[in-house]
Amino acid sequence: MATPTSGGAKTKFTPSGKHNPCPVCTRVKDPDCRISPELVLCHNNTDHKVGDVFNGYAFTGVSSDGRTGKFTPHKPLKKQPEIIYGYSDTQRSKRYYKGGKKCFAVQHLVAGRWKAGAGPDPFPLYFENEALAGLDFLDSDGVVWEFEGEKCCELAVQGGLLAVSQPGHANSPEQRAPRYQRLKEAGCTRLIYVADNDETGEKKASEAVKGAELAGLTITVFRAQEVWPGLPTGGSIDDAPGPVDTRTALLRVWADKAPNPDAAPVTPAADPEPPRADASMASAAETLGVTEQVAAGRAQFTFNRLLPPVMAAAVEMVQEDLPSDPLSACLTFLVGLSGLLKIGTRASSSLRHHVPINLFFALVAWSGVAKSPQKRKLVERPAAGLIKDAREHHDRAMRQWRQQNKDIKRKEDRPPEPKCVLPHLTDYNAASLADQLMEHDKKGQPILLIRDELSGLLKAVEQDTKSGTGQAEAQLLELFEGDGYVSRRIEAGLRAFSRCHVSLFGCIQPEVLRELINGDGNGDDSTGKWARFLFCRLPARPLALVDEDPTRVEIDALMEAESTLQHYAETAYRLPPRTYHLSTDARRHFHAWFRKHQATALLPATPPVIRSMLMKTSAQALRLAGVLHIAQVLELGDAAPEKIGWREVETATAIVDQLHQETCLFHDRAESDELLLMRHVHALGARPDGCTWQWAKQKGGRKIRPMGAEKFAEAVDQLVANGYGRRACDQPLTYRALKPMTQ
Structure with a gap:
């Protein structure tokens, strides 16, 4: 087989077994690990940092299908350099490698020679003297940052933070307290602890909080994986994306947003959704109208995962009284931003593939569930100033035009x-929209189409396809791609534009959408009309009503949040057009993710409407990654990364997967016999002995039993071809499942 590291050459593997143990995990009970002289595919080890060494083999990553860890023989340097971190003139810490394993030791100076051990004097904080001196400056804000490990501390200092780190020993709360007391006495008013992304990080954060409490010092805990989602296990600022200045700039934004908690509690940096008064009335699945399993996927999306901190806080504040959750609220704001980006603003995943950063998005909810208020607060109001400016500009132009032509009869x-070139348009037909887009093309301006009831637009498109010109549906499909348009009519003459940037926001009721999708086409989306939309269900729960009068503080906070969103919208409208490219890590993740969707889409048993959706997932995810990156650009400015990073792409693909699962529930489709048999065989193939035709027949129902061994063999071939399992034996044909089916 060809391996990811072999450049296309064939590598001969032998399976693990009783006489051939896996050199990494020592597996002998089954053949799940694969071994060759230059590469080991270990079934047990996938969750490690690149470079970790096990039994003389170095971890280099995860295989493209995600099932095995890739290990190559570790070739350490003859003598790896020791890293020395000085704590004082007589105290230091040493980092070194022994047998391929990272080790550390503390030393103290005795009679001019370094001796092992901490010695009689307590170690200070790493960079403690620098922190004490910094706190003495007149412009000090009193904030000190604490990181796990000297390397992370040094990076933070390079980025301009006042940072310290504990020594590698003596880290109990009682031992930390005197160090924290010295910081407090020097003027430290707030300690911010950045916890590594692992259990050890949580344990040390707890110790830091207790130590700060003993010293009477206010402390805030940030989880590194909340600041930089997607970090590897054990990761922190040293594994975060972007230049050091960008990493520390993001931490400062978090510090400005987060409250100053008391010392005692360990407050997570994540923002769990505030409890609702109706939480006991219905489960998440009931409020969304989906299955429990699908509803559980929404829990992964928090405001701070979807948006940069200041933007996230503003969106959360503005929608606080609405029934929306983080996913529906943030996507509503993002589609508004996407409709303000200049023509030519695109996202590129490779040399030959790029798409406009526009979105076709619909909120799905029953009547009376505050769809329109969400649209007003998160789409229309942020752009209100831009719309006003456009109207005033048009009024001035009209007055000038009338003045210049008053004598022409x-x-x-x-x-x-x-x-008039307006950022938003709410009422149009195919011809008037073409006229409008001609003007927008001349000035390079985008447009956001808004429909309170999307069903009117979609039914008009459907009716035009049946008994009209058929132009409306073709226009809708082409606008999504940002394509040009040329039309010639006897009365209207020539209508033409070379390019466009059109986003679409609408609201629709679930049963209306179900009826449209499963109408005369019988669930067949041959044109990909439905696949172009992201349908996001809005939780069906009561508004959060407050009986008391708002305080002045609450009024000011809401006004500031609304002003913040308006600032972001206006800044987005001024951004010059450009193409944003994926970073290498982001591209690898994006391609691996889409390959799985393609494999499912190409299964003969996949219903056509689902196939269309799966084949469009890459276009949707790339657009979402682009607008998520632009959100970072709006907040961080020049400090934002140049390229679309792994974090944005991973978040975008997770959003598309979640919305795809929810939308699939709208399609009334009878499962084909082929897919029914594949699911049955795959489920039985999870047992250790695998699944034969006789076992499938014995455990099958009336639909399964008549299918026969030939159909069973075809089902096995399809499952194996798509990477869901393998042939465990040819006589009799036996199937073993390796991972869950995605459809």
């Missing part, structure tokens, strides 16, 4: 009236 002798 014949209409046909006057030049054309100036046309």
Whole structure:
């Protein structure tokens, strides 16, 4: 077989077994590990940092299908350099490698020679003197940052933070307290602890909180994986994306947003959704109208995962009284941003593939569940200033045009009236939209189409396809791609534009959407019309009503949040057009993710409407990754990474997967016999002995039993071809499942 590291050459593997143990995990009970002289695919080890060494083999990553860890023989340097961190003139810490394993030791100076051990004097904090000196400056804000490990501390200091780290020993709360007391006495008013992404990080954070409490010092705990989602296990600022200045800039934003908690509690940096008064009335699945399993996927999306901190806080504040959750609220704001980006603003995943950063998005909810208020608060109000400016500009142009042409009596002798270029458009038909987009093309401006009831637009498109010109559906499909348009009519003459940037926001009721999708096409989306939309269900729960009068503080906070969102919208409208490229890590994740969707889409048993959706997932995810990256650009400015990073792509693909699962529930489709048999065989193939036809027949129902051994063999071939399992034996044909089916 060809391996990811072999450059296409064939590598001969032998399976693990009783006489051939896996050199990494020592597995002998089954053949799940694969071994060759230059590469080991270990079934047991996938969750490690690149470079970790096990039994003389170095971890280099995870296989493309995610089932095995890749290990190559570790070739350590003859003598790896020791790293020395000085704590004082007589105290230091040493980092070194022994047998391929990272070790540390503390030393103290005795009679000019370094001796092992901490010695009689307590170790200070790493960079303690620098922190004490920094706190003495007049412009000090009193904030000190604490990281796990000297390396992370040094990176933070390079990025301009006042940072310290504990020594590698003596870390109990009682031993930390005197160090924290010295910081407090020097003027430290707040300690921010950045916990590594692992259990050890949580344990040390707890010790830090207790130590700060003993010293009477206010402490805030940030989890590194909340600041930089997607970090590897054990990761922190040293594994975060972007230059050091970008990493520390993001931490400062978090510090400005987060409250100053008391010392005692360990407050997570994540923002769990506030409890609702109706929480006991219905489960998440009931409020969304989906299965419990699908509803559980929403829990992964928090405001701070979806948006940068300041933007996230503003969106959360503005939607606080609405029934929305983080996913529906953030996507509503993001589609509004996407509709304000100049023509030519695109996201590129490779040399030959790029798409406009626009979105076709619909909120799905029953009547009366506050769809329109969410649209007003998160789409229309942020752009209100832009719309006002556009109207005033058009009014001035019209007054000037009338003044210039007041003496021309014949209409046909006057030049054309100036046309208004508006960021938002709520009512149109195919012809008027084409006229409008001609003007937008001339000025490079985008447009956001808004429909309170999307069903009207979709039914009009459907009716036009049946008994009209058929132009409306074709136009809808082309606008999504940002394509140009040329039309010639006898009365209207020539309508043409070379490019466009169109986003679409609408609201629709679940049963109306179900009826449209499963109408005359019988669930067949041959044109990909439905696949172009992201349908997001809005939780069906009561509004959060407050009986008391708002305080001045609450009023000011809401006004500030609304002003913040308006600032982001106006900044997005001023961004020059450009193409944003994926980073290498982001591209690898994106391609691996889409390969799995393609494999499922190409299964003969996949219903056509689901196939269309799966084949469009890459276009949706790339657009989402682009607008998530632009959100970072709006907040961080020049400090934002140049390229779309792994974090944005991973979040975008997770969003698409979640919304795809929810949308699939709208499609009324009878499962084909082929897919029914594949699911049955795959489920039985999870047992250690695998699944034969006789076992499948014995455990099958009336639909399964008549299918026969030939159909069973075809089902096995399809499952194996798509990476869901393998042939464990040819006589009799036996199937073993390796991972869950995605469809």
